[in-house]
Amino acid sequence: MTQPLLEVKSLTKHFTSKPGLFSKEKVVRAVDGVNLTVYPGETVSIVGESGCGKSTTGRCILRLIEPTDGEIWFDGKNIRDFNETELRKARRNMQLVFQDPFASLNPRKSVGQILEDPLIVHGIGTAAERRKQVEEIIEIVGLTKQHLNRFPHEFSGGQRQRIGIA
Numbered sequence: 001m002t003q004p005l006l007e008v009k010s011l012t013k014h015f016t017s018k019p020g021l022f023s024k025e026k027v028v029r030a031v032d033g034v035n036l037t038v039y040p041g042e043t044v045s046i047v048g049e050s051g052c053g054k055s056t057t058g059r060c061i062l063r064l065i066e067p068t069d070g071e072i073w074f075d076g077k078n079i080r081d082f083n084e085t086e087l088r089k090a091r092r093n094m095q096l097v098f099q100d101p102f103a104s105l106n107p108r109k110s111v112g113q114i115l116e117d118p119l120i121v122h123g124i125g126t127a128a129e130r131r132k133q134v135e136e137i138i139e140i141v142g143l144t145k146q147h148l149n150r151f152p153h154e155f156s157g158g159q160r161q162r163i164g165i166a
């Protein structure tokens, strides 16, 4: 049997806040015992009402926030054991597409620059190779090379979501 790409076991995330010095601590049980398994090539959707913990689950999986409890296995490895270098490497293959794409796109950068930035951060390719990869990816998401010189405000909501996916 193939190994799962992602395995989430009893994932729990509680947010605690203390509004005032003498007030009682408040606990939001954002995620409470989530289990899921994703095999290579599979698509899994998490559906639920607003505020039920979908984004929090995703953030924990990427370790953008630390889970309160539970385990996350990515490609056979427990991500809790990853150091910064390993986490950075794993994040090349784990991406978050933001709900509000406009808020996640830098308004001062062209789409071409925005798409090249992660390649620079991860030290991938020469300038020419990065350019080629950016031109490929923009077409995969259904936009064209001409769009690379434009800025985020010059796109429709749907097109911005495509840029987020790219």
Ligand SMILES: Nc1ncnc2c1ncn2[C@@H]1O[C@H](COP(=O)(O)OP(=O)(O)OP(=O)(O)O)[C@@H](O)[C@H]1O
Residues within 6 Å of the ligand: 015, 016, 028, 029, 030, 048, 049, 050, 051, 052, 053, 054, 055, 056, 057, 099
């Ligand atoms: N950083 C935080 N501090 C405190 N509470 C938080 C924090 N982030 C999320 N929450 C709370 O945790 C719960 C789950 O939030 P989450 O963003 O995961 O919901 P969601 O399922 O993605 O909702 P939506 O469909 O509206 O995007 C909510 O009650 C939210 O108010």
Ligand SMILES: [Mg+2]
Residues within 6 Å of the ligand: 054, 055, 056, 099
């Ligand atoms: Mg959400």
